[in-house]
Amino acid sequence: MKKTYLFVGFLFLIMIHVGMQLQSPVVFKEKLSDYGFFEGNIADQKPISGVVPYQLNAPLFSDGAHKLRFIQLPVNQQVPYNPDTVFQFPKGTAIIKTFYYKKDERADKKGRQLIETRVLLHEATGWIALPYIWNEAQTDAFLEITGGTTQVAWRDVHGAKKTLQYAIPNMNQCKGCHERNGVMSPIGTSARQLNGDFKYANGFDNQLFRWQKMQLLTALPAAKTIPKLVHYEDGTARLDDRARAYLDIHCAHCHHKTGAAQTSGLFLDWQTQDSTALGFYKTPVAAGRGSGNRLFDIVPRKPNESILLYRMESLDPGEMMPELGRQVQHQEGIKLIKAWIEAM
């Protein structure tokens, strides 16, 4: 049995290996450690100089996983600022994102389980996304182009035991979200998402201005002109700003004029002003049973008649939104969108 497995395994590898060489001039690295992004014990995720950690103002909910984000620009190269879209990073840029669960949300010292690290590489031919899955020993992560699932278990903030078959997307699914007009693109690295403070080794600093000091970012304008998303869980922010930030990061990677859900005519990015495109009294186009027998995407003041909320609440793969990367309800998100629709 074991022998067959080995054999099949080997065949497989050869196939993958050969396939990749044919597919692309780039031979993908098999292990995360092959890149040398981190120093010391790789599970500590301590970046080498030039690999810059960052965070987003309004991050995507991914079944409660925590994320570590890093970016590496080619030596002596910069990216120009722009207010509207993801920064247009030079070829050779790498974006690294590690997903993990704390073993106990109440006690960091109990440690964490690293699940996957996604590496976005800006190659000569464009961006590619490669999923690396961490081994149980947490000594490295290995390329798995078809993704996979990993069992995770943790205790939540109330101490309750939680388990999940965490799903890791395959390469195509990566692109399913990371797509603009059919071309792979990063999602989070925009001015509005990066315009916030990060705790660096030597204290807090605004990320954009830090990047400017590090000579990674050029053409940065005055601080007050830079757009900024609020964190959707920030109770001090305006409800409308919180809801729009939430929709921007959770929906607009597809629900955008140039995204994979452009066919729906529902555009939930932060800049959309047209009320129909935003879902107000908009009939669904290809929702199928995702409509939940509701007539419109958003019915003001009536969250329970709004398809948007139905699909956020659903756990059925044929109905739920986002389509990928979520297996449990995002309670905080549901509460927020409900309150937003109620207050319309």
Add this chain to the structure above:
Amino acid sequence: MKKSLCCIALGIMYGTLAIAQPEIEKRIQTQLILAENGSTIDLPEGVIHLTKSLSMDGKKNITIKGKGLNQTMLSFKGQIMGAEGLKITNSQQIILENFTIQDSKGDLIKTMHVTGITFRRVKAEWTGKPSPKNGGYAFYPVQCEQVVLDSCTAIGASDAGIYVGQSKHIVVKNCTAYNNVAGIEIENSLYADVHNNVVTGNTGGILVFDLPDLVQKRGGYTRVFNNLIKENNHPNFAPKGNIVAKVPEGTGILILATNQVEIFENLILDNKTVGTGIISYFMTENKFKDKDYYPYPTGIYIHDNQFERKPKRAPLTSTIGKIFTFKLKYGKNVPHIIYDGIVDKNTLDANGRVKLENKICIRQNKNQSIGNMDAENDFKKPTRDAPQFDCALERLKMPVH
């Protein structure tokens, strides 16, 4: 080299052990990711149980081929992830053939941004009884060009069995669609030929729709000919909110707000509510604000079809059925062809008559009968077999596909 192989071996072995993903599913997905342009992916024989969507992106000249409809069956009954069975995106010249695909949680086969997509001898179905719990579309090419469906079968879709949306240059031929809400639907699409299909037992047989608020606005130049459109009397089981949920049971062909449509040489038999309907978007009672949207059907030519229907009241399950019975008093003698009578004033000439190119022309159909509902004036002055429809339009010519 040896070393690197070893390393991958470790990686993959780890993968196989730690990841509960059936080997075959992984193998097919790997093939779809790594396929070289110009290659053929052979799907194995047997029932293949899949738990996640399969997907392919950014390929050219690929054939995905099964061993036959009853030999290769992709079953998504146990699907836990993904909104469709098979998804193909951003590709060119793709052929899918000789397999059956079943029971996905969402749509069965979705293709988007593919130029040259051919489905040949593919059966896409939800097994079991038609149910609102079934996915929306069995075949779902959207924003594609050069779409061909040939000898395919679609069963059980809670929206449309064969749905072509926001696409250009389309042929749907020799296909069979039954037990769907809509058998075949061409939506916001240009240059579609729908012919030699058998469309029975759906709620609505063949729909040609133009809807507002979509990226590709104006569809049309569609021909529907030589089809058998029979007994599409299935109770509507579409989840509410979807436009097809408004299609009355017993609809043969329905043209909604589409322009330049030619319907000819079809057999349109025993559809209880309407053989062929021609309506504007106003009949949906949905509001719209899309300034670029044109809600009227114009330039419609219906000729040389054969209509049959036993004299019977239209079912009262739909609004239109109620209007037929209570407002228009059709009783058992419901006209085969129904027009809502809502006219775009901009299409009138100096004498107040619709210009020829915008007309609804109906002639030389066997058992022809035409009801103009006069919906514009709250159904006050409906007409039957009015002479205004007796005209001919220039035959549509299809660009070479």
